[in-house]
Amino acid sequence: MALIERERLGGECLYTGCVPSKALIRSAKVLHLMRRAADFGLNPPEVSFDFAKVMDRMRRVQQQVGKHDSPERFKEMGVALFFEQASFLSPTELKVGEQRVEAKKVVVATGSRTAIPPIEGLEETGFLDHVSALALSRLPQSVVILGGGPIGIEFAQLFARFGVRVTVLEVVGQILPREDKEIAQTLEGILRAEGINIYTCTKAFRVEKAGAEKLIHGECDGTPLSFRAEELFLATGRRPNVEGLNLEAAGVMYDSKGIAVDETLRTSARNIWASGDIIGHLLFTHVAEYQARLVVRNALFPFKSKAEYQVVPWCTFTDPEVARVGLTEAEAREEFEKVKVYRYSFGDLDRALCDGESVGLVKLVCTPKGKIVGAHILGPQAGDLIQEVVLAMQKGLPIGALSKAIHSYPTLAEAVRRTADQYYREKLFGGPLKGILRLLMRLA
Numbered sequence: 454m455a456l457i458e459r460e461r462l463g464g465e466c467l468y469t470g471c472v473p474s475k476a477l478i479r480s481a482k483v484l485h486l487m488r489r490a491a492d493f494g495l496n497p498p499e500v501s502f503d504f505a506k507v508m509d510r511m512r513r514v515q516q517q518v519g520k521h522d523s524p525e526r527f528k529e530m531g532v533a534l535f536f537e538q539a540s541f542l543s544p545t546e547l548k549v550g551e552q553r554v555e556a557k558k559v560v561v562a563t564g565s566r567t568a569i570p571p572i573e574g575l576e577e578t579g580f581l582d583h584v585s586a587l588a589l590s591r592l593p594q595s596v597v598i599l600g601g602g603p604i605g606i607e608f609a610q611l612f613a614r615f616g617v618r619v620t621v622l623e624v625v626g627q628i629l630p631r632e633d634k635e636i637a638q639t640l641e642g643i644l645r646a647e648g649i650n651i652y653t654c655t656k657a658f659r660v661e662k663a664g665a666e667k668l669i670h671g672e673c674d675g676t677p678l679s680f681r682a683e684e685l686f687l688a689t690g691r692r693p694n695v696e697g698l699n700l701e702a703a704g705v706m707y708d709s710k711g712i713a714v715d716e717t718l719r720t721s722a723r724n725i726w727a728s729g730d731i732i733g734h735l736l737f738t739h740v741a742e743y744q745a746r747l748v749v750r751n752a753l754f755p756f757k758s759k760a761e762y763q764v765v766p767w768c769t770f771t772d773p774e775v776a777r778v779g780l781t782e783a784e785a786r787e788e789f790e791k792v793k794v795y796r797y798s799f800g801d802l803d804r805a806l807c808d809g810e811s812v813g814l815v816k817l818v819c820t821p822k823g824k825i826v827g828a829h830i831l832g833p834q835a836g837d838l839i840q841e842v843v844l845a846m847q848k849g850l851p852i853g854a855l856s857k858a859i860h861s862y863p864t865l866a867e868a869v870r871r872t873a874d875q876y877y878r879e880k881l882f883g884g885p886l887k888g889i890l891r892l893l894m895r896l897a
């Protein structure tokens with residue numbers, strides 16, 4: 454068995470993605486909490502930070518997590534490692550540096566990178582993305598972020614909490630375009646309250662230098678707009694890393710979205726599979742891990758399993774977090790004739806009030822018979838809380854099952870149960886059983 458890596462084992466998630474960004478987000482949240490000391494009955498301290506030390510802490514976390522991806526660990530398992538660019542010579546032969554490697558079966562998992570939009574002057578003016586931002590030695594005084602998706606919004610709050618003046622430009626009408634509109638709009642209000650400027654109908658078309666700053670020209674519904682900042686940060690989507698692989702020699706079909714695969718993740722070449730960002734579907738680390746497990750089974754065993762994406766959660770790690778699984782309310786109303794929506798505010802939850810984390814809501818989208826078709830959480834630890842609903846949806850459990858399950862008190866998880874409680878409350882007090890219930894109460 455051989456593993457070919459062009460740079461470092463661990464990939465983007467360890468070095469330029471999930472791990473370092475979440476370490477920085479945590480430092481920013483602690484800083485934010487210190488500034489909120491008075492909210493917890495504490496005397497406000499003099500709060501300051503050393504950005505170099507924050508970055509050092511991030512790198513220590515990387516080293517700790519990276520032990521799982523050390524070359525020595527793979528060598529001990531008998532894996533031959535190659536740290537070179539690989540390219541196909543045929544479906545069963547690759548050129549790796551100056552060597553040739555033969556393989557009966559191959560898995561391509563080369564990931565993706567920042568997609569650079571066709572904006573005039575962008576290359577000449579220069580820009581940051583999530584990779585170069587994680588190598589900064591000092592913070593810029595101001596930054597304009599192009600793109601209001603998860604990467605853009607996470608970095609917007611991160612920068613703002615460290616004192617950077619932040620402006621976000623998004624073109625499609627709301628931040629986090631893939632999220633439920635109600636959830637996204639609520640988060641937008643939270644971010645604006647933290648001092649982040651957000652424009653949700655603005656497309657940038659030209660960039661130029663203006664002394665020590667960058668001048669970004671854009672427009673919103675035909676109205677010209679311009680923005681100045683020390684740095685420009687791109688969060689404008691992803692592009693698959695297919696260059697240099699010589700996929701044509703292997704007979705592997707691909708396009709601008711990535712490598713084409715079937716339901717078993719097999720490519721157009723019968724002995725080659727692909728997984729992760731390179732196939733352009735649900736670009737999340739946990740989805741890539743799921744696909745990798747599936748690829749191993751399908752490549753090694755005769756009975757093939759199909760990839761299933763009906764119940765895939767994801768989370769944007771803002772503060773509060775945004776987590777989702779299944780359909781948004783709008784998507785559900787397009788798919789089903791009737792939809793029921795149940796909400797519960799963290800402002801009414803005892804534990805959230807105790808913790809001073811009472812902003813946000815749980816939103817469950819169901820059919821009239823109680824089938825859960827979507828769940829959305831904006832609140833503390835939303836990425837953890839959503840898992841209860843994920844399991845319920847995966848096992849086909851109705852919303853009532855969430856209500857019947859006993860939850861420890863006081864916990865944040867009660868927010869999910871209290872949202873589900875509304876299903877029965879509606880049945881008892883808002884439906885045909887209302888009159889019967891009143892009669893029984895009189896007779897009791």
